[in-house]
Amino acid sequence: MNSFTSRLNSLFAFTLSVMAALTFGCFLSTVLNDHLRPVQLSVGKVSVKNVPDYSADRDRSDLGFITFDLFTDLSPLYNWNVKMLFLYLTAEYKTKDHDLNQVVLWDKIVKRGENTILDFRKTNTKYYFWDYGNGLKGNENVTLSLRWNVIPNAGTLPNVKGLGSQVIRFPDQYTAGRF
Amino acid sequence: MDYILPYVPESIKSIPTHMDFDGQKRAERYFQIIILAFAAVGFACGYITQFFSHTVYILFAGVIISSLLTLFPWSTYRKQPLAWQPARSADGKSPAPAVTGGSQSKGKKKKLKD
Numbered sequence: 001m002n003s004f005t006s007r008l009n010s011l012f013a014f015t016l017s018v019m020a021a022l023t024f025g026c027f028l029s030t031v032l033n034d035h036l037r038p039v040q041l042s043v044g045k046v047s048v049k050n051v052p053d054y055s056a057d058r059d060r061s062d063l064g065f066i067t068f069d070l071f072t073d074l075s076p077l078y079n080w081n082v083k084m085l086f087l088y089l090t091a092e093y094k095t096k097d098h099d100l101n102q103v104v105l106w107d108k109i110v111k112r113g114e115n116t117i118l119d120f121r122k123t124n125t126k127y128y129f130w131d132y133g134n135g136l137k138g139n140e141n142v143t144l145s146l147r148w149n150v151i152p153n154a155g156t157l158p159n160v161k162g163l164g165s166q167v168i169r170f171p172d173q174y175t176a177g178r179f
Numbered sequence: 180m181d182y183i184l185p186y187v188p189e190s191i192k193s194i195p196t197h198m199d200f201d202g203q204k205r206a207e208r209y210f211q212i213i214i215l216a217f218a219a220v221g222f223a224c225g226y227i228t229q230f231f232s233h234t235v236y237i238l239f240a241g242v243i244i245s246s247l248l249t250l251f252p253w254s255t256y257r258k259q260p261l262a263w264q265p266a267r268s269a270d271g272k273s274p275a276p277a278v279t280g281g282s283q284s285k286g287k288k289k290k291l292k293d
Contacts, residue, residue, distance in 0.1 A: 011242070
């Protein structure tokens with residue numbers, strides 16, 4: 001503390017420690033949140049084709065096709081410790097080869113400050129609904145649910161499933177021609 | 180710095196830049212208290228408005244204020260100078276008996292040979 005630079009060093013180090021403590025306090029203030037919100041999901045067209053997947057084995061695999069409706073209000077999830085939510089729409093189902101299959105069909109990033117009321121009608125999926133094999137035809141229990149990953153300013157990044165899902169039944173016949 | 184030293188006017192060279200030990204202690208105490216106070220206020224404001232950026236901005240304001248008050252060698256930090264012994268003449272004898280007790284036991288000061 002006997003020169004300008006030593007005082008500056010001391011003050012700077014103290015400031016960094018204080019800022020770390022404030023950040024930890026910000027984390028503590030939101031650690032008990034459950035990040036749950038109700039979600040309304042429904043589907044429109046549902047069809048499945050059996051086509052070769054050229055990015056995989058070149059065997060014919062099932063390719064599902066759906067259009068969906070989504071409505072939810074995510075505004076209570078945002079607080080001073082949330083930078084953004086990474087939303088993703090998943091389809092989960094069981095086939096005779098694999099007990100659990102999860103496919104992400106659509107995703108969206110909603111940053112803090114952007115519109116948090118989501119209202120999508122008859123929306124196409126962003127990503128292809130490939131199955132490893134032929135497990136979609138006639139599958140009666142494909143569950144569509146909206147999940148989100150909470151990206152905080154400080155702390156853990158939990159993956160949370162929204163309250164509300166939609167069960168899809170795929171038809172017993174493959175659809176010929178274009179979707 | 181050494182190149183410009185001969186050109187710096189005496190009025191600037193004579194500005195004191197040191198702090199007493201007591202001044203250093205007070206300066207450190209002052210900036211710790213100021214920064215902690217702004218941190219507490221900033222945390223409360225950030226929690227109320229739910230923006231962590233507000234907390235950081237208020238903390239930075241506290242850092243700037245405490246820097247201005249404690250980093251520079253203001254004269255209030257020189258109010259308790261050390262009680263040095265009176266200077267001795269070249270042959271090692273002090274000009275007058277020492278004022279404070281205990282200095283007699285220090286013995287003769289070593290002189291640096293030029």
